[in-house]
Amino acid sequence: xxxxxxxxxxxxxxxxxxxxxxxxxxxxxxxxxxxxxxxxxxxxxxxxxxxxxxxxxxxxxxxxxxxxxxxxxxxxxxxxxxxxxxxxxxxxxxxxxxxxxxxxxxxxxxxxxxxxxxxxxxxxxxxxxxxxxxxxxxxxxxxxxxxxxxxxxxxxxxxxxxxxxxxxxxxxxxx
Amino acid sequence: xxxxxxxxxxxxxxxxxxxxxxxxxxxxxxxxxxxxxxxxxxxxxxxxxxxxxxxxxxxxxxxxxxxxxxxxxxxxxxxxxxxxxxxxxxxxxxxxxxxxxxxxxxxxxxxxxxxxxxxxxxxxxxxxxxxxxxxxxxxxxxxxxxxxxxxxxxxxxxxxxxxxxxxxxxxxxxxxxxxxxxxxxxxxxxxxxxxxxxxxx
Numbered sequence: 001x002x003x004x005x006x007x008x009x010x011x012x013x014x015x016x017x018x019x020x021x022x023x024x025x026x027x028x029x030x031x032x033x034x035x036x037x038x039x040x041x042x043x044x045x046x047x048x049x050x051x052x053x054x055x056x057x058x059x060x061x062x063x064x065x066x067x068x069x070x071x072x073x074x075x076x077x078x079x080x081x082x083x084x085x086x087x088x089x090x091x092x093x094x095x096x097x098x099x100x101x102x103x104x105x106x107x108x109x110x111x112x113x114x115x116x117x118x119x120x121x122x123x124x125x126x127x128x129x130x131x132x133x134x135x136x137x138x139x140x141x142x143x144x145x146x147x148x149x150x151x152x153x154x155x156x157x158x159x160x161x162x163x164x165x166x167x168x169x170x171x172x173x174x175x
Numbered sequence: 176x177x178x179x180x181x182x183x184x185x186x187x188x189x190x191x192x193x194x195x196x197x198x199x200x201x202x203x204x205x206x207x208x209x210x211x212x213x214x215x216x217x218x219x220x221x222x223x224x225x226x227x228x229x230x231x232x233x234x235x236x237x238x239x240x241x242x243x244x245x246x247x248x249x250x251x252x253x254x255x256x257x258x259x260x261x262x263x264x265x266x267x268x269x270x271x272x273x274x275x276x277x278x279x280x281x282x283x284x285x286x287x288x289x290x291x292x293x294x295x296x297x298x299x300x301x302x303x304x305x306x307x308x309x310x311x312x313x314x315x316x317x318x319x320x321x322x323x324x325x326x327x328x329x330x331x332x333x334x335x336x337x338x339x340x341x342x343x344x345x346x347x348x349x350x351x352x353x354x355x356x357x358x359x360x361x362x363x364x365x366x367x368x369x370x371x372x373x374x375x376x
Contacts, residue, residue, distance in 0.1 A: 017246060019351055022319070024247045025312065029340045030347035037344070048305040049292070053284050055308050059206045059277025060214070062247035066278060067285055078285075082278055086270065089246030093254040094266055096244060097237075113243045115359025118329040119351060122336020124316035129341040131312050135305035144303055148310030153318065159311055160211035163304045170303025171296060 006073040006080060008039060013065055013084035018092060022120035024062025024085075028127030031068060032134075041072045048134035056163060062086075140174040193228065195268045198260055201226060202253055202272030214249045228260060249273060328365065332358045 012034055020027050028051070035041045042050075050071065054064035062085055069081025136142050144166050151162050169175055193201070201221060209217050215238065223234045237259070241251035250270060257269025291297045323329035336354055339345045 016347070019245060019347060020247065021245045021351070021355075022242075022248075025315065027347070028312075029344070033344055033346065048308070049288065049301055050285070052301060052304045052308045053288055054281065055311065056304070057277060057280045057284055058209045058211075058214070059274060059280070060247040060249045062250065063274065063277055063281060066281060070285055075282075078278075078282065082274065086247075086250055086274065089244075089250060090254055090266070090270060093241075093244055093246065093251045094258055094263070097240065097255045097258055109243055111359050111363050114362045116351075116355050118320075118323050118332035118358055119336045119354045121316055121320040121323055121329075122333045122354075123340055123347070123351075124319065125313065125333070125337050126341025128309060128312035128316055129337070131305070132309040135302070135309050141302070141306040144306040145310040145313075148307040149314050150310075152311050152314035158211040162311075163307050166303040166307035167300040168303070170299045170301065170306075173299060175299070175302045175306055 005039075005041070006077055009065075009069045009072045009077050009081050010084050013069075013081050014088060016065075017085050017088040020062060020085075020089075021116045022124065024060060024064060025127055026120050026123040027062070027065075029123060029130050031065065032130045035068050035072070039072070041068070044134035046071065048131055051131060052135075052163075056160065138175070140169070144169050144175055193226070193260060195261065195264055198257055198265055198268040199272035201228075202257075202269045203276045206273050206277050215252075218249065218252055222256060229256065233259075328361055332361075 012031075016027050016030060019030075032047055036044060036047050050067040051064060054061065054067055057063075063082055065085045066078045066082040069077030069079075071077075073080070132145060136145055148162055148166060151157055152159065166175075205214065205217050205221050208221075219231075219234055219238075222229050223231055229237065237252055237255045238248075240255060241248045244251055250273060253269040253273045254266045257266035259265070261268070288297075288301075317324075320333065323333060332354060336350060339350045339354070340347065
């Protein structure tokens with residue numbers, strides 16, 4: 001079964017790599033659908049826990065997939081997921097950047113960028129819904145989420161500090 | 176989002192082409208200082224202000240392409256800058272520098288999590304953090320979308336994507352392949368293709 005999981009995580013990463021418009025976070029709804037709903041590698045709670053862990057680590061947020069790979073297929077899944085989510089992207093970006101002279105000025109690439117942007121925003125908001133559903137189980141959790149939303153929207157405080165405060169709120173049993 | 180103070184581009188002469196180790200170390204450093212976010216701001220600070228490997232304009236051009244192409248924006252940027260500095264080997268060094276330290280940290284964190292996840296105190300603390308992450312995700316989306324939410328046509332596609340993917344849980348691929356082109360066509364018909372793309376800070 002582990003080999004099967006490894007193959008599946010590989011296929012998921014390869015197929016999603018070139019669809020992550022607007023960065024890795026736009027993949028969260030699809031990753032949740034695959035890992036929790038369809039393949040049942042983990043429950044909602046484990047999914048948001050892993051997401052929270054990936055958010056506290058530095059580096060590209062797309063590396064969240066390696067935590068899903070780990071849950072599905074151990075360390076082989078961890079490495080395969082990171083490598084395969086980056087490989088197609090690497091090739092595409094490498095090839096385009098060799099021939100890109102002024103590509104962003106071209107109307108076609110501009111139309112694609114402008115056209116995809118609202119859909120990407122919808123995906124990011126959907127990701128927030130997925131994470132909220134998995135994490136908020138009562139008034140306390142909702143208050144922490146809304147407080148975090150307001151702090152991130154209105155101030156430039158380092159997110160790690162806010163997550164630290166949220167951890168304390170959790171420890172105190174408010175969530 | 177957190178980030179470094181904006182500082183002036185050095186006025187000194189262009190430096191010699193950096194070696195592969197220097198490229199790796201530079202991107203590794205970029206990842207490591209970005210605890211808590213602000214990776215893109217740090218990239219500018221280190222690549223332009225500190226190392227002088229790119230001019231401000233070159234950086235913005237590379238960033239704009241990174242945002243247009245699919246995939247992680249910072250990984251795209253590493254490939255573009257690495258390639259510009261030293262071809263294929265430079266691009267590989269840059270992406271390894273960006274991702275390897277982050278993966279080592281993720282591996283340590285997930286090992287700790289797996290070995291301690293039955294600990295009730297850790298579980299409680301992490302519950303608080305996951306709620307904050309929900310707020311953070313929503314705030315990121317709203318920050319990026321503040322321009323689009325005001326345009327009725329863009330707002331329509333934002334809501335359509337939220338309903339299809341977030342509420343009714345359709346798969347990403349059919350939604351992206353159907354809504355994306357329709358949205359792009361609408362942009363084209365509306366003749367709005369002269370507006371500049373959204374830029375992340």
